[in-house]
Amino acid sequence: MDGHESQGGKMIDQREDPANIGEQDINPDLFAHTMPADAVLTALGSSLHGLSQAEVAARFVRFGANELPKPETAGVSRLFLAQFLSPLIYVLLAAAAVSLLLSEFADAGFIFSVLVLNAIIGTVQEFHAQRSAEALRNMISTGAIVMRDGESFEVDAAELVPGDIVLLESGAKVPADIRLIQEYDLEVDESLLTGESLPVEKSTNNLLEKETPLADRINMLYSATLVNRGRGRGVVTATGSSTQVGRLAASMQSGDVAKPPLILRMEQFTLGIAMALGAAVLALAAVEIYNGTGWHEVFMISVALAVSAIPEGLPVALTVALAIGMNRMARRNVIVRRLVAVEALGSCTVIASDKTGTLTMNQLTARAVALPGMPAWQVSGDGNSPEGSVLNSGRPLDSNMIARLDDIVRAALLCNEGFFGRRNDEWVSHGDAVDVALLVLARKLGHSQSDMLGDCPLIASVPYESEFGYAATLHRLDDRYLVLVKGALERLLPMCEQMADQAGQRRLDAPLLESQLELMAGEGFRTLAFAHAFLPADSDIADFGREHLQGLTMLGLVGMIDPLRNEAKAAVEACHQAGIRACMITGDHPSTAFAIARELNLAAQPEQVVTGGQIRDAEVLGDVEVESLVRHANVFARVEPSQKVTIVRALQRAGHFVAVTGDGANDAPALNASHVGVAMGMRGTDVAKESADLVIADDNFASIVAGVEEGRIAYRNIRKVIFLLISTGAAELALFFLSMAFGLPLPLTAVQLLWLNLVTNGIQDVALAFEPREGNEMQLPPRRPSEPIFNRMMVERTLISALVIGLLAFVTFQTLLAGGMDVDGARNSTLLLMVLFENVHAFNSRSESKSVLTHNPLVNPLLFFGTIIAQLIHLSAMYVPGLNSVLDMQPVTLLQWLQLVPVALTILLVMELHKWARRNWPVTAAV
Numbered sequence: 001m002d003g004h005e006s007q008g009g010k011m012i013d014q015r016e017d018p019a020n021i022g023e024q025d026i027n028p029d030l031f032a033h034t035m036p037a038d039a040v041l042t043a044l045g046s047s048l049h050g051l052s053q054a055e056v057a058a059r060f061v062r063f064g065a066n067e068l069p070k071p072e073t074a075g076v077s078r079l080f081l082a083q084f085l086s087p088l089i090y091v092l093l094a095a096a097a098v099s100l101l102l103s104e105f106a107d108a109g110f111i112f113s114v115l116v117l118n119a120i121i122g123t124v125q126e127f128h129a130q131r132s133a134e135a136l137r138n139m140i141s142t143g144a145i146v147m148r149d150g151e152s153f154e155v156d157a158a159e160l161v162p163g164d165i166v167l168l169e170s171g172a173k174v175p176a177d178i179r180l181i182q183e184y185d186l187e188v189d190e191s192l193l194t195g196e197s198l199p200v201e202k203s204t205n206n207l208l209e210k211e212t213p214l215a216d217r218i219n220m221l222y223s224a225t226l227v228n229r230g231r232g233r234g235v236v237t238a239t240g241s242s243t244q245v246g247r248l249a250a251s252m253q254s255g256d257v258a259k260p261p262l263i264l265r266m267e268q269f270t271l272g273i274a275m276a277l278g279a280a281v282l283a284l285a286a287v288e289i290y291n292g293t294g295w296h297e298v299f300m301i302s303v304a305l306a307v308s309a310i311p312e313g314l315p316v317a318l319t320v321a322l323a324i325g326m327n328r329m330a331r332r333n334v335i336v337r338r339l340v341a342v343e344a345l346g347s348c349t350v351i352a353s354d355k356t357g358t359l360t361m362n363q364l365t366a367r368a369v370a371l372p373g374m375p376a377w378q379v380s381g382d383g384n385s386p387e388g389s390v391l392n393s394g395r396p397l398d399s400n401m402i403a404r405l406d407d408i409v410r411a412a413l414l415c416n417e418g419f420f421g422r423r424n425d426e427w428v429s430h431g432d433a434v435d436v437a438l439l440v441l442a443r444k445l446g447h448s449q450s451d452m453l454g455d456c457p458l459i460a461s462v463p464y465e466s467e468f469g470y471a472a473t474l475h476r477l478d479d480r481y482l483v484l485v486k487g488a489l490e491r492l493l494p495m496c497e498q499m500a501d502q503a504g505q506r507r508l509d510a511p512l513l514e515s516q517l518e519l520m521a522g523e524g525f526r527t528l529a530f531a532h533a534f535l536p537a538d539s540d541i542a543d544f545g546r547e548h549l550q551g552l553t554m555l556g557l558v559g560m561i562d563p564l565r566n567e568a569k570a571a572v573e574a575c576h577q578a579g580i581r582a583c584m585i586t587g588d589h590p591s592t593a594f595a596i597a598r599e600l601n602l603a604a605q606p607e608q609v610v611t612g613g614q615i616r617d618a619e620v621l622g623d624v625e626v627e628s629l630v631r632h633a634n635v636f637a638r639v640e641p642s643q644k645v646t647i648v649r650a651l652q653r654a655g656h657f658v659a660v661t662g663d664g665a666n667d668a669p670a671l672n673a674s675h676v677g678v679a680m681g682m683r684g685t686d687v688a689k690e691s692a693d694l695v696i697a698d699d700n701f702a703s704i705v706a707g708v709e710e711g712r713i714a715y716r717n718i719r720k721v722i723f724l725l726i727s728t729g730a731a732e733l734a735l736f737f738l739s740m741a742f743g744l745p746l747p748l749t750a751v752q753l754l755w756l757n758l759v760t761n762g763i764q765d766v767a768l769a770f771e772p773r774e775g776n777e778m779q780l781p782p783r784r785p786s787e788p789i790f791n792r793m794m795v796e797r798t799l800i801s802a803l804v805i806g807l808l809a810f811v812t813f814q815t816l817l818a819g820g821m822d823v824d825g826a827r828n829s830t831l832l833l834m835v836l837f838e839n840v841h842a843f844n845s846r847s848e849s850k851s852v853l854t855h856n857p858l859v860n861p862l863l864f865f866g867t868i869i870a871q872l873i874h875l876s877a878m879y880v881p882g883l884n885s886v887l888d889m890q891p892v893t894l895l896q897w898l899q900l901v902p903v904a905l906t907i908l909l910v911m912e913l914h915k916w917a918r919r920n921w922p923v924t925a926a927v
Contacts, residue, residue, distance in 0.1 A: 346711020524595020734806025
């Protein structure tokens, strides 16, 4: 740079120090897209040759580092304490406190032990999940080239301050929000911020309205976006949390977060247990006091009753079930950031997915080639892979078609500044996305750029500029010159006199070509036109330029689109089969969104696409109007980040459990607002990952479906655990009430109940958490959001099993007492019978509908062998000195054991009959 530069007509001496205006109020939060570049420089106290080092240091102190606040990571102690923040834990803590007040230290010790064990397991699992999520963060620092004191420096992007002059070139990551001052052929990929899959051509001179959407602010560059092509210079208008990305991150922290479905259901379930237990204890106490029982004895009976009713093993079993689900998800490329989110994906009724990079590959691909006046030919293959071919209605091209296609391919290869080739046995590419897509198309037909340049050496070129909308190159071909042009059809038509069709050449028919363009645009294609001309060897090409681009022959059109991921369509169909509504939310143009949605079977007519403008108009009218607009729409286009949250909130108000998937910073607020946020791990921004509950490690939409399946398996297993614990607890209550109703002593002591619930039953309920899939998880609809964990089916099974177990145990206890056995001996046998009942009932709990006889017991070896171990532990405890006295247990004979086994097997027969009845007269079809 020389000693002076022009700024808005005023010459600024390079030696002037912008720090002289350092005391003025620098306002980085200005609407720079509405102001001329020189006015923005003035407002920021800067100039084209940059700030002084002293001023940079002062502003750095004032504005801070150019980075987003790092999320506070919970330490081990906080994670441990967080495990106690649950209504069920509160109930158990209350029971332990009552036990301590009554000097029942054994009872209190048992309860505290299980709570500590649960907290340890939960802490370990969540700490592991936290570390896995942290490993996904992009730890590579971004550099930036800035002008300071009139010289260029390369600095860490974190050191940028408002007013810095930044230089950008192709391949650079935009380090802050920037108002463009100068640009040359600048094109930027803003998909991670706006959701717009196509790159945006930038311009410095346009002054825009204040309300202009981010995607249309062509005179601005935004932090975290990528420069595809060209060069630019601009002034930093905002850094760190003041950038558009930073504001998205701040909006996530301040917004309301929806509770995961499992938390909602468990809170409802726990409240129900607490109320039922409170009512039962009060009723029992009232009866006992009425009968003249002393207060101390009433307290003891109440504690025993509470111990029998509270599922002490549930916190541990629940945590284990979620931890197992987390590990299973990890094997299927789903990383869980919060343990409770394991089940959330399986409960969702709507998946609202970002399009770019999630449903699509975010790799522009040539999918159609059209000769003038002919139906388009189809190009197979997706993304930056040379696998594929060109077909005419599914059939190979004939020789005449191939000859015409070769002309287009030659133009696509030679008028091209990109690169696509093999490096270290891998296909790699760089350059403009359109250029790369054209090179991939040529590779599918067996042509390479290097070979073509060998036959047609490059002599001169007219580079692409957004002002003109085309690029041209001049080549030598044998004894003549070849002119090649590519660009927008409307820019090439004035240059052409003829067009090439299948038969040869004929006079240009502009309306025909324009109708072809409209047809391809209606299918969501970004269309590029190609033309050529041959010049004689004696032509004057010394100053080859735009004036030579006349009398061309139009070769045809190439349609490009960001294609679907290979697995996306099948994954969406799997969602439909599972009863999950799939929606697509994108910042793309409605026609592009509709083309993708139609391919995904999300929409059949363009009218089914709802735009951000429609949502904005509906918001003015109120929530009811927004809900009406959102209720039946599956495609949302030209949507801004705040509107994504509006859509999510409307779906939630309609009673849905909403999962949101995405990879960009523009998706982060919606990820945070949803019941479960799912971020893409490979391409996703840090902002998106930090706001999500789950991270897809391979960016594969099919992994989301796998996560749904694993979530449903986890939820089923949680229900199995809850059923086993609640049904056996209810059976103990039935046994107690029957004994008291008939004036018998307590059939079991409080310590025996804790032994029964935590030790002998604790092995089986944890083992049930390891149950594999039953096979029909993805063929059934999700449970209604309003449906509690304890639904009608569970109530039926619980009541039946509780009455059978409780009644048979009571009859056994009463019979033993009537036969002359002392109370301790009768309790000993009754306790053994209850252990046997639990051993058998654990296998009833493996499925709500499938017969035990259809389940291979060795599929879950932990349950099979754990049940045997639980029985052996109980029998062994009868012989352990000290333990048998605490538990009031004594050895039994083999005959006594054999007499109790058939009684315990009765519950197997009863539950098999209930399953048979419900298979023939089903209650619900949800998972």
